[in-house]
Structures are given as structure tokens and as C-alpha cells.
Amino acid sequence: MADATQGTGGLTFDARKRAWPNELNIFFALILIIFAFEAAGQLLPYMKGQSFLFDTRDRFDSIFNEARLRIIILQVAIIGIIALGVTQVIISGGIDLSSGPLVGATAMIVMSFAQTELVNGGPNPKAVFGDWAFDLPLIIPLIVGLSFGAFIGAINGSLIAYTRIPPFIATLGMFLICRGIAQAWTRGQPVSFPTESYSLIGKGMMPVYLFIALAILFHFILKYTVYGKHTYAIGSNEDAARMSGINVKRHKVLVYMIASMLAAFAAIVLSSKNLTAQSGMGIFYELYAIAMAVIGGVSLTGGRGSIIGTVLGAMVFGVIQSGFTYIKLDAFYQLMAMGGIIIGAVVLDKVRQERAAMRS
Amino acid sequence: MSDDIVLETRGLTKHYGGVHALNDANFTLKKGEHVAIMGDNGAGKSTFVRQITGVEQRTRGDIFFYGEPVSFGGPLDAREAGIETVFQTLALADDLDVPDNLFLGREKTKFDWLGPFRLLDYKAMRKATIDGLEKTAVKIPNIRNTIRNMSGGQRQCVAIARTATFHSRLTIMDEPTAALGVQETAQVENIVRTLKEAGEPLILVSHNMRQVFDLVDRIVVFRRGRICANLRKEDTDGQDVVAYITGAKTQEGYEDAA
Numbered sequence: 001m002a003d004a005t006q007g008t009g010g011l012t013f014d015a016r017k018r019a020w021p022n023e024l025n026i027f028f029a030l031i032l033i034i035f036a037f038e039a040a041g042q043l044l045p046y047m048k049g050q051s052f053l054f055d056t057r058d059r060f061d062s063i064f065n066e067a068r069l070r071i072i073i074l075q076v077a078i079i080g081i082i083a084l085g086v087t088q089v090i091i092s093g094g095i096d097l098s099s100g101p102l103v104g105a106t107a108m109i110v111m112s113f114a115q116t117e118l119v120n121g122g123p124n125p126k127a128v129f130g131d132w133a134f135d136l137p138l139i140i141p142l143i144v145g146l147s148f149g150a151f152i153g154a155i156n157g158s159l160i161a162y163t164r165i166p167p168f169i170a171t172l173g174m175f176l177i178c179r180g181i182a183q184a185w186t187r188g189q190p191v192s193f194p195t196e197s198y199s200l201i202g203k204g205m206m207p208v209y210l211f212i213a214l215a216i217l218f219h220f221i222l223k224y225t226v227y228g229k230h231t232y233a234i235g236s237n238e239d240a241a242r243m244s245g246i247n248v249k250r251h252k253v254l255v256y257m258i259a260s261m262l263a264a265f266a267a268i269v270l271s272s273k274n275l276t277a278q279s280g281m282g283i284f285y286e287l288y289a290i291a292m293a294v295i296g297g298v299s300l301t302g303g304r305g306s307i308i309g310t311v312l313g314a315m316v317f318g319v320i321q322s323g324f325t326y327i328k329l330d331a332f333y334q335l336m337a338m339g340g341i342i343i344g345a346v347v348l349d350k351v352r353q354e355r356a357a358m359r360s
Numbered sequence: 361m362s363d364d365i366v367l368e369t370r371g372l373t374k375h376y377g378g379v380h381a382l383n384d385a386n387f388t389l390k391k392g393e394h395v396a397i398m399g400d401n402g403a404g405k406s407t408f409v410r411q412i413t414g415v416e417q418r419t420r421g422d423i424f425f426y427g428e429p430v431s432f433g434g435p436l437d438a439r440e441a442g443i444e445t446v447f448q449t450l451a452l453a454d455d456l457d458v459p460d461n462l463f464l465g466r467e468k469t470k471f472d473w474l475g476p477f478r479l480l481d482y483k484a485m486r487k488a489t490i491d492g493l494e495k496t497a498v499k500i501p502n503i504r505n506t507i508r509n510m511s512g513g514q515r516q517c518v519a520i521a522r523t524a525t526f527h528s529r530l531t532i533m534d535e536p537t538a539a540l541g542v543q544e545t546a547q548v549e550n551i552v553r554t555l556k557e558a559g560e561p562l563i564l565v566s567h568n569m570r571q572v573f574d575l576v577d578r579i580v581v582f583r584r585g586r587i588c589a590n591l592r593k594e595d596t597d598g599q600d601v602v603a604y605i606t607g608a609k610t611q612e613g614y615e616d617a618a
Contacts (some may be wrong), residue, residue: 032523078426079418098608115474117563224479224480224482225474225476225477225478225479225480226467226476226477226479226480227476229460229464229467229480230476232453232455232460233460233464234452234457235455236453236454236455237451237452237453239451240451240452240453240464241453241464241465242464243435243436244451244464245436245440245452245465245466246464246465251476254476271556287510290490303453303454303455304455315557
């Protein structure tokens with residue numbers, strides 16, 4: 001008996017072998033969904049054979065319907081930036097419901113520091129502060145916005161880490177507080193007319209480039225830094241993480257701060273793109289961001305998921321939304337269908353997990 | 361006190377309110393020695409281990425580790441001092457792979473000036489993991505596999521391999537094979553033998569009489585919160601140990617435990 005298990009028995013350790021990545025499944029799902037809409041375009045009688053993404057009527061030198069692709073990516077980019085942060089929060093075993101209202105509150109505050117003095121030769125009709133706040137350098141609204149995000153995130157994280165109230169409750173409270181801040185800031189009045197430099201942040205395809213850059217950055221951080229490893233460890237087994245010497249409380253505060261700063265940055269991009277800030281901005285964004293992460297394979301029980309998954313999840317989200325419009329599904333039914341798809345994605349993930357557990 | 365003593369406790373006592381879980385435990389462990397702790401459920405074995413590893417704070421008594429009086433504020437302090445514990449409930453992160461778990465909380469890193477965002481040195485950690493696994497003769501073909509996808513035996517082996525990877529000064533195992541099958545138990549026992557050959561001191565909490573007689577040099581029996589016997593393996597047998605565990609016999613010098 002001793003011989004059979006003595007030594008490694010000539011067994012070689014394989015340091016490279018990896019499992020089938022879940023992200024590939026989501027990628028195939030994305031392709032499948034695109035072709036489903038493509039087929040619907042051919043089959044549904046009222047569509048008259050229109051193509052979903054391969055329509056070349058507008059541009060003959062490209063096989064894609066670039067206008068639609070651009071809209072899909074642009075729609076997804078801003079909520080996608082929020083989803084990058086939400087992904088980290090969920091991987092760490094938490095949830096963040098406050099990101100949508102935070103977008104509203106941050107947009108209002110930031111825009112107040114980004115206003116220009118002269119509008120069409122006259123004074124700015126939407127001025128929030130006095131003369132000192134006009135035409136400030138771009139760095140000021142950026143710092144104000146990101147600091148506000150970091151502040152809200154620090155409160156979220158500290159509440160969750162130190163008072164041990166559930167993340168759901170802490171961020172639900174912050175949800176209401178932030179929406180309240182957004183409304184109280186100007187008593188419901190929109191804030192408009194930003195400086196020219198501010199309006200460049202969200203101009204054209206800028207939101208998409210920013211989303212891609214941040215996605216690459218946080219993919220790298222989650223995969224190759226201690227911060228990322230500890231985030232996964234805490235979501236996977238918080239006790240084990242604590243026993244291993246990880247400062248779980250401090251780490252949680254950091255995770256929520258980063259998430260809220262990403263949401264605040266999304267608010268900057270959004271208000272810049274729209275050239276105005278309204279207290280109602282970002283409604284449902286927190287849920288859409290969570291949906292993107294969940295569709296992308298981020299497990300709500302923590303410990304599993306990736307930025308690549310979330311980016312793919314965001315694409316699935318955008319394609320489905322655009323596809324529904326394309327097949328002329330009534331907007332009222334779109335929300336219902338979206339909800340069904342999100343539930344379906346989680347059920348599918350659950351089934352897949354249980355199968356994997358059975359195999360081992 | 362002689363230099364070759366790894367761990368000594370004097371009058372170690374733990375009360376949970378009115379419950380005297382551990383009373384006046386005097387225990388010594390020498391260098392290279394493997395000692396088993398046996399006893400019925402509730403005899404104080406796990407309580408004893410929890411006081412040594414700092415999981416709980418003792419009511420009274422002294423602990424000396426390599427001659428130094430110690431007082432661990434938590435399991436982390438104990439680990440930093442070199443006491444590696446394999447708990448009944450495994451402290452592993454299910455979604456991480458083997459090197460990640462071995463190095464959790466003490467990762468090898470590059471660019472440390474980046475603070476929490478310093479880079480992980482995956483290559484060095486994988487190499488150290490494979491070295492550690494080879495040293496302990498642990499068989500895990502794919503170390504990139506997540507713990508979730510491993511058998512109970514493999515998980516236990518990962519937990520034990522930590523001790524080999526970090527050159528701990530004392531290894532404590534609390535019922536390491538309680539939940540394992542025959543083959544997996546054999547594998548864990550082989551690892552224990554490897555530790556013995558390497559001269560690493562070990563405290564093994566176990567219910568398994570055959571295992572204890574196979575693996576250790578000395579058996580300490582706990583009964584109702586007290587040590588009631590301290591037996592060298594050569595001087596005793598299974599019947600004898602059972603008599604001490606059940607209270608049919610009490611060794612000379614431990615009469616107050618009766």
C-alpha cells in the first residue's frame with residue numbers, strides 16, 4: 001500500500017493545463033443570439049428580409065451594418081463602465097445597488113463645476129454657483145467627480161465591512177441617499193452648458209474607447225495583481241481569506257471605492273455626452289450593470305467571473321436590446337423579455353455549475 | 361528548559377463560562393517528534409489545539425514555543441511564528457487553484473511599490489508549489505485546477521502541502537482523515553511519514569487507533585478536559601489506550617483527572 005502512493009509515482013505536474021473558459025460559452029451565446037435575430041429578420045413576414053448586422057445598404061465597402069453596430073457599442077459603453085466596478089463587487093461576494101443614483105448625483109455635482117460662462121453671447125442660464133465656478137480647467141470637475149465617487153464608495157464599503165450589515169441593505173440605503181442628493185442639488189433643475197474641454201470626454205465614440213481602455217486595465221488588475229487575487233479569495237471563502245492574513249475589511253472598502261469611482265466616471269462621460277445633467281440620470285443603470293455582469297458569468301455567490309465575461313455580457317445585453325428594436329418588439333415587452341433573459345442566464349449558469357459538481 | 365523542546369504548555373486552562381473544557385494541561389513536544397492527541401468527543405482535544413493556535417484565548421496557563429513564552433492574538437500570529445494548522449474545516453478558497461491557495465495572504469510579488477496593485481509572480485509561485493508537492497509526495501496532476509473540482513483527499517493534501525511549502529516549525533493536524541476514503545487516507549498518512557522523515561514536529565488529533573499507532577511516537581490521552589495519560593508507543597497497545605480514553609485506567613501522576 002505504501003508503495004502505491006509513495007512519491008509522486010512518476011506523475012508529472014502540469015503547470016499549464018487549464019479548464020475550458022466560461023467566457024467562450026458566452027461568446028458562442030453572443031454569436032448565436034446575433035444569428036437568431038438575423039434569422040428572425042429573414043423569417044418574420046413584416047421584416048421584408050432586412051438584415052440585422054450584415055446590412056450593407058449604408059456602406060458598400062463593409063459587410064457590417066456599421067451604424068447599428070456603433071449604436072449598440074455606444075449604448076453599452078457607459079453602463080459597461082459601471083459594470084466593470086459591479087463585477088469586482090460581486091466577485092468579492094457583495095452587491096452594489098447604489099451605482100445608478102450615484103450616476104445621477106455625480107452628474108449633477110460635476111456639471112456644476114464644468115459650466116461655461118457665456119452661452120450664445122449671454123450669461124449661462126443654468127448657472128449653479130457664482131462667477132468663480134465658470135470655465136474651470138477640466139481637471140477640477142474630474143477630481144470633484146472621482147472624489148465624490150470615492151467618498152460614497154468608502155461609506156458603502158465601511159458600512160458593509162465594519163458594521164456587517166448586508167451589502168444589499170447598505171447600498172439600497174445609499175441608492176435613496178444618492179437619488180436624494182441628485183434632486184436636492186438644484187431642487188430638480190437640470191445643470192447644463194459645459195465647457196468645451198468637458199464636452200470632449202463623451203464626444204462621438206469616446207465613451208467606447210474609454211470603456212475598452214478601462215476594461216483592459218481592470219482585466220489586468222483582477223488577473224495579475226494581489227488586489228485581484230484577494231478579491232476572488234474573499235468572495236470564494238471569506239473565512240479562509242481572513243485566516244490567510246488578508247485584511248478583509250480594508251479590502252472590501254477598497255473594492256466598493258473602486259466600483260463607485262467607476263460609476264462616477266460613467267456619470268462624467270454620460271453628462272459630457274449629453275451636454276447636460278439631470279437628477280433622473282442613471283435610472284435602472286445599477287440593475288443593467290448587474291445584469292451585464294451576471295449574463296457574463298459573474299456568480300452572485302462570489303468568487304467567480306471575469307472582466308472579459310462582463311464585457312461579453314455587456315455586448316449580449318446591447319445586442320438583445322438592439323435586436324428587440326430591430327424586430328420591432330414593443331418597448332413595453334422589451335423590459336419583460338430582458339428580465340426573462342437575465343433569469344434564464346442565471347438558471348443556465350446554475351445548471352452548468354451543478355453538472356460540473358456532479359462530474360467531480 | 362532544554363533546547364530541544366518545540367512546544368510546552370504549563371497549566372493550560374480554558375473555561376467557557378462555567379464549562380471547564382480544558383484544565384491544567386501540561387504538555388511537551390520535542391524536536392522531530394510526532395505526537396497524537398486522543399480522547400472522546402468533548403474531551404478537550406480541539407479546545408487544546410485552539411488555545412495553542414490562537415483561535416481562542418486561554419483562561420490561564422503558559423505556552424512556550426521553542427523556549428519563548430508566546431501569546432498569540434489570533435491564528436495569524438501563530439502562523440507567522442511558524443505554527444501551521446490543518447483544521448477540520450479546510451481553510452481553502454474553492455474558486456482558486458492550488459498555488460493561489462498555498463500562497464494566499466503571502467503571495468510572491470513583483471513591483472511592490474504598487475501597494476495593493478503589486479503584481480503577482482505566478483511563475484515563482486507555481487515553481488514553489490510544485491517543489492512543495494514533490495517534497496510531500498502529494499499527487500495532484502493539474503495544479504491549475506480549482507479546489508472546487510478536487511476530491512476531499514486532494515483538498516486535504518493541498519491544505520497539508522502548505523506546511524511543506526513554508527517550512528513551518530510545527531504542524532498541527534486536527535482529524536485530517538476524518539472525512540476521507542481509504543486511498544485518500546493512505547495518501548495523507550504518507551505525507552505525514554514524509555514530514556517525519558524530514559524531522560518536522562507534528563501534533564496529530566485523531567480518533568483512528570490504527571493510524572495513530574502507524575504514525576506517531578507518543579500518545580497523549582485527554583479525558584473530560586484533562587490529560588490522563590502520556591504513553592510512548594512502544595509501552596502501550598490499542599486495548600490500553602482505549603482503557604485510558606474510556607476512564608477504565610488512569611496513568612500514575614495524572615490521578616486528579618479521574
